[in-house]
Amino acid sequence: MTGSPRRTDMLARRPLDRFVARTSGSRPIAAARILFGAAVLMKAWDIQENLLYLTGDRVLLIPYAGWLPSPTEPLAYALLAAWVVGGVGFTLGVATRWSAAAMTAAIAVVFVLDQQLYSNHYYLVLVLAPLFTLADTGATWSVDALRRGARETVAAWPVDLLRIQLSIVYGFAALAKLNADYLRGEVLDVYLVFLGPWEFPDALQTSTVLTGLAVGSLLVEAYLAVGFWLRGNWRWLALALGVAFHLTIVATMRARWGLTVFSLEMFALYALFFSWRRTAR
């Protein structure tokens, strides 16, 4: 049995139409805005050193395309200023959407200036910033809301895309780790830090422990990809596991600043799975 093409098209579009027509509470995205804003500002501090290095003479440049401008000092400072001013405005919720747009534009231009500036947590900033710009993040808990009044609901589809992004990041991170080098613990052996009071103890530097940690981290990431979509205690378990997981990698692995930015970004996404309302007693 086949319907007319127009009717078939309408039926196919219905779930998508419903997806973009839904609304959700404004508090989760506001909480996420504040956490993501903090991550964006931390990333600005992190990127400035490498960006300014690339403005020097006789340095290796690897642009994504030949027609893109080479980094210069005035361009770098202008972009960093837009990034920080936009980021502060976004975090506080001052002219929230315009601030987010300025911040997103600066983040994107810096990103494409040179391939050497790439990092996965920076790419995540680049991916999340446009969604936060499209979402109505300043509807509550913002200077905009104080001036114009808070709104209880916002369009749900950007919020849902942000939630889906959490699953994409953890899901593909887990799938990518399904390889012999990682599962034997060889990757962790390189990246774990073996010095200092908070870092991975010397006595645990055995292949058995490293293999256990590798398998464990893969399983945690796989659970985090689905756990936030589950109800009740399963979601709270995902929150507890996620926070513990990120605190552990920040404490024990190299690239600590970048991992802190990455953790804050993911915590911002965690916020979207909770209502942020007081429950009646």
Added chain:
Amino acid sequence: MSEDRGPSRSGPAVSSRARELAAAFVVVWLVIQIGLPTVALFTDRPERFSWQMFSALSDHPSYVLVYDDGSREEVSHGDVLPWVRADVDYRTHLPRHLCQERAPRLQRVQVVPRGEDEAERTHHCRVEAHLSGERG
């Protein structure tokens, strides 16, 4: 817990045109965000834009610099770059950069791969300089 509400009268008023644009954006976004990392699962790791952080060790090549006087110097990325990324392919850009940086004494750069699958390659600095001069 999270709350999802159906289409709500108190929610923001949105035109059908805006909803169509939003729907198109959602589809394009999901295709890119799911498609890129899916394709990358079937290529060498770590790959960019694919959430493959800390998933594999990379085999960066080493570089043998051969000077006019016949002397040779072996360098790695860490010797000549302030920071090195496992997911950036330096093999084309770094030899060119070394030729420019160490001109006119450097004659050629041999790119020596770590793995067995890849052949050694040589960049001749003068040819590079001549070609870039012609292009300029």
